Amino acid sequence: MDDLVSRTAAGDFTRAKDFFQGLAPERTAKIVASAADVTLVIDAQGIIRDAAFGVEALFNSGGRSWAGRPLTETVTIECEDKVELLLSEARAGGAMRSREINHSLPHGEDMPVRYSAAQLGDDGSVIVFGQDISRIAVLQQKLMNAQLSMERDFAKLRAGELRYRMMFQLSDVAQLVVEAEGLTVADINAAAARVLGEDTAAAKDKTLAKLFDTDDSALLENVLRATVDEDREHDIAIHLRDGNALTLTATPFRQERRTYLLIHLMARGDTSSSGHFALDRQVMDIVEQMPDAFVLTTPDRKVLATNAAFLDLLNIDSVRDTEGTIFDHWFERPGVDCNVLIANVEEHGIVRRFATMLRSRFGRVESVELAATRIPHRDTYVLGFIIRPLAAPAGTSMGEETALTRSNEQITNLVGHMPLKDIVRETTHMIEQLCIETALDLTKGNRVSAARMLGLSRQSLYAKLARDSENE
Known part of the structure; x- marks a missing residue:
């Protein structure tokens, strides 16, 4: 949902003085208050001087105490800049712009409100109109949950496809x-x-x-x-x-x-x-x-079988051109990516959503996502791979999700203890550390391979590791 919407009148009142000039202040206030879920009068210093609420939840959860407080104190930290822009644009007399702002409630939840503002007087005061969009936010959350559920079901389907592909090829x-x-x-x-x-x-x-x-x-x-x-x-x-x-x-x-x-x-x-x-x-x-490419190999990565989708992906004329070849041959970085992929399959038995690049017979580089598994067969085993061209950035693995959750908790703990720009700087450092740790973990501590994976020189990686060691 967009948090910024321009609103201009298609046509203004032509006889405003005839109908509105004689309105009493109380009647005017009631009309204005009834036009919105939340109506605020803000002075030139950004202080709330008066307020009317059509939403009981917001009024009962702290809205009654807003009068006399800066509007920025009632919103979440990431919305403070939006408040300043909302008020400054209203005082400039331009087109009314709606912005979605979250209010902090005492019980820990946030209430989203879409605000628009207009200049009230020449003294810099502003009147702000708010529409409660919490129901829309709930619908968005339900939609997101449904999407996540569909993705989980699709992942199960993909795992089933992989098993059936193995069975067919064997x-x-x-x-x-x-x-x-x-x-x-x-x-x-x-x-x-x-x-x-x-x-x-x-x-x-x-x-x-x-x-x-x-x-x-x-x-x-x-x-x-x-x-x-x-x-x-x-x-x-x-x-x-x-x-x-x-x-x-x-x-x-x-x-x-x-x-x-x-x-x-x-x-x-x-x-x-x-x-x-x-x-x-x-x-x-x-x-x-099925349209996805499929490859079956021996434990030493010698190709046993492929399907037509794999041939099309890499511009290969015949399946005979792949039989007996080494799977590493098709990787853009065989010394790094393939070794990391196989090492994880050997350790965990299955790998999902492994992002890498393959090189076609004519040299074209294709960004792909692989799923791989190890299947027992007779007295040994085979390796199966499903390959899909990447249409969007690949997601994180389970290990990465754990690391990202840990970093998110660290970032959350910084809020309230330092300014936002310092949090951003600290967050950048945390992400850099996380990427380096992940690369070292995937390459089993091989710093040369990790540097190549991150696109860094060895000297740069060593310098970053030394800096982190000194900070510890």
Whole structure:
């Protein structure tokens, strides 16, 4: 909500003397008081000389004692400058400007009031009109709480997406999704691509029959058409182009008013349950349809798998160009950011909202936000990463929130003990200390890496550390 609004009359009274000249002072005062929730008469020194209240909460919480006190004493410290501007602009005779000002109440809460002011006399006195906006503030707080709740729910959804992406990439079940109308491949997972000897991207949009032996094409098409018409699962023995025999299971399903076939490929004699690969199908559908980039690596950061969004993000032509490469290769600062990220994953098991920069195949630098996790797999583990281009400054981690809360408490304790400009100077020093501590913590005490992360020279960082040590 804006705290400054210009207000100019679209049209003034043309016969003011005819109607207002004979008004008695008491009647004039009642009219003026009824036009606002709070009406104050301020003298040239900024002292409240008289007041009328239409809001009982403000009157009962200290408003009755305002007369004879400076207006600045009744407001919170950050609003004192707003009061001075409000009064000075009114005395200058310019357009009325509304400003949102918070009053300090005895029980500790603040009451927000939107004030406008006008010159009352040639002696510098000013009349101030206030509108209680506490209800609006309550609505704003509710809106903020709802937004925070949505963000928490979205974070849970993102964590669920990450788990499903892991499951899909680790699945050994070969699966395809085929459009029923043209029997073309709409989607394929890595296991199916290996079985068929196809590149994942190249296999999409191909007619399914072209992926198998031509002698089986007619039979395959007839079985798939029957699956759609009868709306039930069918099996068929089929051969690959290299002659290897498979069992193909087709299951129909509908999505967005279109019919698709879920194709499950098994070696002859494989008794994998259809229920099991139906779960994998859900995993595959989530992974392939979501827009965020995904990378799966070994513990030593060798890339095992990526998705199309990752290829698009870094301008990579084919998934084969990423397989076997080291994930660090794509970082703008691999010696710092990647090591810090992996160290935190190793320590905590999961990292969220890690801000860094990646470099594309053509050298373009992309600011991104990563979520990473460590997933046990057989007798070792794999590392999974979800990558999202940054559209806004990244938030703080849980550790940073704790540090910021601590700094906020320190800043709050300074209020009332020193002037505002001194608090601002002290706050700047606190923030600088917090950034240095965080960088050292992320780099496990490596001052060279910390200086690079902060954009400082080593000498500058050492000087700041020495200064802080002397102050302690």
